Amino acid sequence: MTDIVLEARHITKAFPGVVANDDVSLSLHRGEILALLGENGAGKSTLMNVVYGLYRADQGEILIEGEPVQLSSPRDAIRLGIGMVHQHFQLVQPMTVTENILLGSEITLGRTPFLDFEAGRQRVRELSVRYGLSVNPDDVIEHIPVGVQQRVEILKALYRQARILILDEPTAVLTPQEIQDLFRVMRELARGGHSIIFITHKLREVLEVAHRIVAMRQGRVVGESLPESSTQATLAEMMVGRKVILQVPKGPAHADQVVLEVRDLSMSATRGGVALKDVSLEVHAGEILGVAGVQGNGQTELVEAITGLRHVQSGAISMNGSNVTAWSPRQRSSMGMAYIPEDRHRFGMVGSYSVAENLVLNTYHLEPYSRRGVRDDAAIRDHAEQLVQAFDIRTPTVDTAAGSLSGGNQQKLVVARELGREVSLLVASQPTRGVDVGSIEFIHRQIVAQRDRGIAVLLVSAELDEILTLSDRIAVLYEGEIIATVEASQATREQLGLLMAGVRAPLNA
Amino acid sequence: MADPLDQRTRFSRWLVRLAHPLVSPALALVTAFAVGAVTMLLSGDNPLTAYWGLLQGAFGGLDALSRTLRTATPYILTGLSVAFAFKAGLFNIGASGQFLMGTAASVAVGVLVKGVPAFIHLPLALLAGFAGGALWGAIPGVLKVWRGAHEVITTIMLNYIASLFTSWLVYAGGTQGQQPGPLSDPAAAAQGISQTGTILPTAKLPELLPDVLTRVHWGLVIALVAVPVIWWILKRSTFGFEVRTVGENMSAARYAGMRVNWTIVLSMAIAGGLAGLAGTVECLGLHGRFAPEFTGSAGFEGITVALLGRTEPVGVLLSAVFMGGLYGGAAKMQFESGVRSEIIQVVQALVLVMVAAPELVRVVYRMRARRSEEDTAESKLATGWGG
Numbered sequence: 001m002t003d004i005v006l007e008a009r010h011i012t013k014a015f016p017g018v019v020a021n022d023d024v025s026l027s028l029h030r031g032e033i034l035a036l037l038g039e040n041g042a043g044k045s046t047l048m049n050v051v052y053g054l055y056r057a058d059q060g061e062i063l064i065e066g067e068p069v070q071l072s073s074p075r076d077a078i079r080l081g082i083g084m085v086h087q088h089f090q091l092v093q094p095m096t097v098t099e100n101i102l103l104g105s106e107i108t109l110g111r112t113p114f115l116d117f118e119a120g121r122q123r124v125r126e127l128s129v130r131y132g133l134s135v136n137p138d139d140v141i142e143h144i145p146v147g148v149q150q151r152v153e154i155l156k157a158l159y160r161q162a163r164i165l166i167l168d169e170p171t172a173v174l175t176p177q178e179i180q181d182l183f184r185v186m187r188e189l190a191r192g193g194h195s196i197i198f199i200t201h202k203l204r205e206v207l208e209v210a211h212r213i214v215a216m217r218q219g220r221v222v223g224e225s226l227p228e229s230s231t232q233a234t235l236a237e238m239m240v241g242r243k244v245i246l247q248v249p250k251g252p253a254h255a256d257q258v259v260l261e262v263r264d265l266s267m268s269a270t271r272g273g274v275a276l277k278d279v280s281l282e283v284h285a286g287e288i289l290g291v292a293g294v295q296g297n298g299q300t301e302l303v304e305a306i307t308g309l310r311h312v313q314s315g316a317i318s319m320n321g322s323n324v325t326a327w328s329p330r331q332r333s334s335m336g337m338a339y340i341p342e343d344r345h346r347f348g349m350v351g352s353y354s355v356a357e358n359l360v361l362n363t364y365h366l367e368p369y370s371r372r373g374v375r376d377d378a379a380i381r382d383h384a385e386q387l388v389q390a391f392d393i394r395t396p397t398v399d400t401a402a403g404s405l406s407g408g409n410q411q412k413l414v415v416a417r418e419l420g421r422e423v424s425l426l427v428a429s430q431p432t433r434g435v436d437v438g439s440i441e442f443i444h445r446q447i448v449a450q451r452d453r454g455i456a457v458l459l460v461s462a463e464l465d466e467i468l469t470l471s472d473r474i475a476v477l478y479e480g481e482i483i484a485t486v487e488a489s490q491a492t493r494e495q496l497g498l499l500m501a502g503v504r505a506p507l508n509a
Numbered sequence: 510m511a512d513p514l515d516q517r518t519r520f521s522r523w524l525v526r527l528a529h530p531l532v533s534p535a536l537a538l539v540t541a542f543a544v545g546a547v548t549m550l551l552s553g554d555n556p557l558t559a560y561w562g563l564l565q566g567a568f569g570g571l572d573a574l575s576r577t578l579r580t581a582t583p584y585i586l587t588g589l590s591v592a593f594a595f596k597a598g599l600f601n602i603g604a605s606g607q608f609l610m611g612t613a614a615s616v617a618v619g620v621l622v623k624g625v626p627a628f629i630h631l632p633l634a635l636l637a638g639f640a641g642g643a644l645w646g647a648i649p650g651v652l653k654v655w656r657g658a659h660e661v662i663t664t665i666m667l668n669y670i671a672s673l674f675t676s677w678l679v680y681a682g683g684t685q686g687q688q689p690g691p692l693s694d695p696a697a698a699a700q701g702i703s704q705t706g707t708i709l710p711t712a713k714l715p716e717l718l719p720d721v722l723t724r725v726h727w728g729l730v731i732a733l734v735a736v737p738v739i740w741w742i743l744k745r746s747t748f749g750f751e752v753r754t755v756g757e758n759m760s761a762a763r764y765a766g767m768r769v770n771w772t773i774v775l776s777m778a779i780a781g782g783l784a785g786l787a788g789t790v791e792c793l794g795l796h797g798r799f800a801p802e803f804t805g806s807a808g809f810e811g812i813t814v815a816l817l818g819r820t821e822p823v824g825v826l827l828s829a830v831f832m833g834g835l836y837g838g839a840a841k842m843q844f845e846s847g848v849r850s851e852i853i854q855v856v857q858a859l860v861l862v863m864v865a866a867p868e869l870v871r872v873v874y875r876m877r878a879r880r881s882e883e884d885t886a887e888s889k890l891a892t893g894w895g896g
Contacts, residue, residue: 307764309763309764328766329763329764329765329766330766330767333766339764341764346758346760346761347760347761347764348761348764349758349761350754350757350758350761351757351758352757353754353757357750361754361761361765362764362765362766364747364750365747370747373746373747373748374745374746374747375745375746375747375750
């Protein structure tokens with residue numbers, strides 16, 4: 001009798017043009033929390049999708065409790081006691097907690113085709129109490145917070161008698177306090193004999209909760225270590241393959257006159273969005289104002305209002321003293337507003353266009369890139385050559401399709417376009433989401449360099465570490481309201497965490 | 510990682526790049542003709558004789574060639590119409606209605622404007638035809654940006670309106686005292702025939718080479734000129750950059766400060782104008798009048814032409830000539846082999862299914878799905894209902 005519950009042996013999985021898993025072996029022990037660490041594209045998700053039966057490996061085998069198994073669909077995985085909580089929850093929004101948990105393996109009244117809701121509700125209550133995952137079985141999913149939705153996902157797996165849980169980036173949508181809650185549940189489950197694979201790229205969390213750490217890079221397992229003998233620096237080095245600077249050096253800010261001023265900005269919620277309520281903020285030349293908050297608390301709405309993509313209902317936005325509330329995005333851009341959008345695939349670039357075309361996506365109509373409505377390709381390519389050099393965009397040529405670059409280089413392309421011209425305000429929304437550590441460092445340096453050149457920077461990020469590293473002042477956004485603005489030098493992680501959860505800190509905190 | 514592509518010679522890579530865009534249309538055609546052949550075999554016909562007859566009828570001799578070119582002329586323009594809208598991310602099913610509205614406008618000018626020299630009258634009639642189609646095309650564009658109405662629905666509905674409206678324009682009047690339409694020709698109406706008068710000679714598009722090609726008119730030249738013009742607009746002009754960006758990624762276009770709504774309306778207007786021009790040259794060059802039998806079916810053929818041509822102007826030209834040959838040669842095929850010419854419509858419908866459903870071709874030929882930019886037109890079509 002072995003205590004290895006899951007073993008992957010020599011898994012190889014290739015996709016056209018890339019080997020996502022190259023001879024990967026991994027084992028998971030009973031009662032263990034195993035952190036699987038790696039950057040985007042390292043092959044973590046591919047490996048887990050093989051284990052969960054979503055992909056079939058080209059080579060290699062999976063063993064559960066020492067027995068080789070065939071996994072050709074998630075159904076097989078569930079039958080064998082594997083549960084997966086995806087990064088994007090797989091819940092039916094208008095249904096209740098109980099209905100979601102029962103969905104697909106319903107309890108019926110005897111042999112009739114009718115649902116036994118009472119038994120289901122009872123079962124959910126039992127599980128909820130046993131594992132300390134408090135939910136109300138009758139709440140409708142769309143009305144409960146994201147942290148609770150995640151508990152429902154975990155309960156769903158436990159209801160299906162999962163002994164092995166795979167959690168894919170489970171902390172991305174949680175406040176620091178909710179993360180602590182999740183870790184408590186994870187430890188509880190592990191003590192009760194469940195085994196957990198915890199996928200993440202956040203070093204702090206790995207050190208806090210994992211029993212053992214496996215790092216992946218470019219489709220291979222590149223290292224294994226124990227949290228007792230690791231630091232954030234050693235883990236980062238293992239993950240990236242070289243020494244990394246986790247915190248870019250940054251001197252004190254020299255804040256100057258107000259560049260961006262937002263006064264009493266309000267707008268009602270659109271479908272699936274959040275309403276903004278009387279948001280006011282100021283960004284000065286030469287400072288970085290960080291807007292912290294858990295994803296989905298009005299960040300998108302605020303940024304789109306400031307950049308002109310969304311109409312506001314009341315309030316005013318002014319830039320360098322001019323009221324720009326009614327201006328189009330193009331007018332704001334030509335006034336010196338640069339914008340790094342949160343979703344580069346949707347907003348930042350056109351994947352099928354060349355690097356050169358993407359670099360003039362918002363200036364293509366200006367000289368020298370076009371004259372009297374005719375494009376000047378030579379000028380566009382010259383411009384691109386310069387920016388590719390200056391911003392270290394790794395691309396074979398400027399004619400390469402932007403969509404074929406790596407995530408980090410795509411983001412550098414966006415940064416180059418926005419900062420490669422004279423601007424006075426930079427609005428950066430999640431500028432490093434899904435970007436490799438090397439590129440994060442580069443982008444952070446760029447943002448600080450812009451601040452030091454006297455540019456006003458509004459940084460919106462759900463990564464608290466990013467906010468704490470870069471900001472001079474921090475505003476916390478909660479349900480569409482700015483509930484506090486603090487000096488970054490005096491802010492603590494705990495205080496910000498409470499604010500992000502909507503707990504208004506007492507004035508003497 | 511060793512990419513197998515690196516081991517190929519430069520020449521063969523160049524060849525692959527050149528041939529790639531032709532692969533899936535070619536496979537679509539092969540499949541369509543193969544299924545057509547099976548259909549003929551099932552009904553006891555010889556597909557070889559039939560297809561030989563078809564080829565003869567399409568390209569065998571000057572008469573056949575004239576017929577092919579004559580048929581292809583409106584297809585080029587309606588094909589460009591659908592292709593241009595496609596570049597802006599819009600599916601223009603309304604080329605047929607735009608074709609009719611353009612025709613009606615140009616014939617109105619051709620019949621009603623009197624006493625002006627040809628060098629004014631003819632351009633005026635052409636312009637009216639373009640404008641009539643453009644106006645009709647702009648309506649779904651406006652509805653889309655103003656109220657979010659999907660252009661597939663609105664263009665289909667506008668087709669009906671255009672068809673009934675133009676019929677009314679030329680309506681001969683009825684025996685129960687119904688008024689004749691404003692464009693109906695009194696002489697014809699007296700005999701109960703619904704049609705316009707003949708357009709004045711000053712508005713007529715002359716024949717291109719009367720001694721060589723039969724009834725091939727200057728409309729062909731207009732269509733041939735439109736091909737590089739549309740290509741240039743799309744690939745070289747600032748406006749074309751906006752059109753393509755809106756089509757590829759509307760969010761990015763908006764974020765980049767482009768006037769997305771304006772671009773959509775203008776793209777639909779240009780698409781409509783091209784379809785209107787197709788009807789115009791057909792009338793001014795060939796029929797000389799407008800009658801309700803004129804159905805604007807070339808507008809629907811434009812969809813097949815554009816998709817078979819991968820929504821690229823040059824591809825549209827090639828596929829328009831191909832489709833022209835298909836219809837031009839059908840009669841000869843029937844004469845030679847006794848196979849009914851309707852089988853050609855089966856083949857043509859199969860071509861449309863194959864080009865509109867690239868997955869089908871991939872499954873048939875076990876091709877790997879490519880996620881390259883060349884496939885975006887098709888994949889957009891397959892998922893087009895979302896946007």
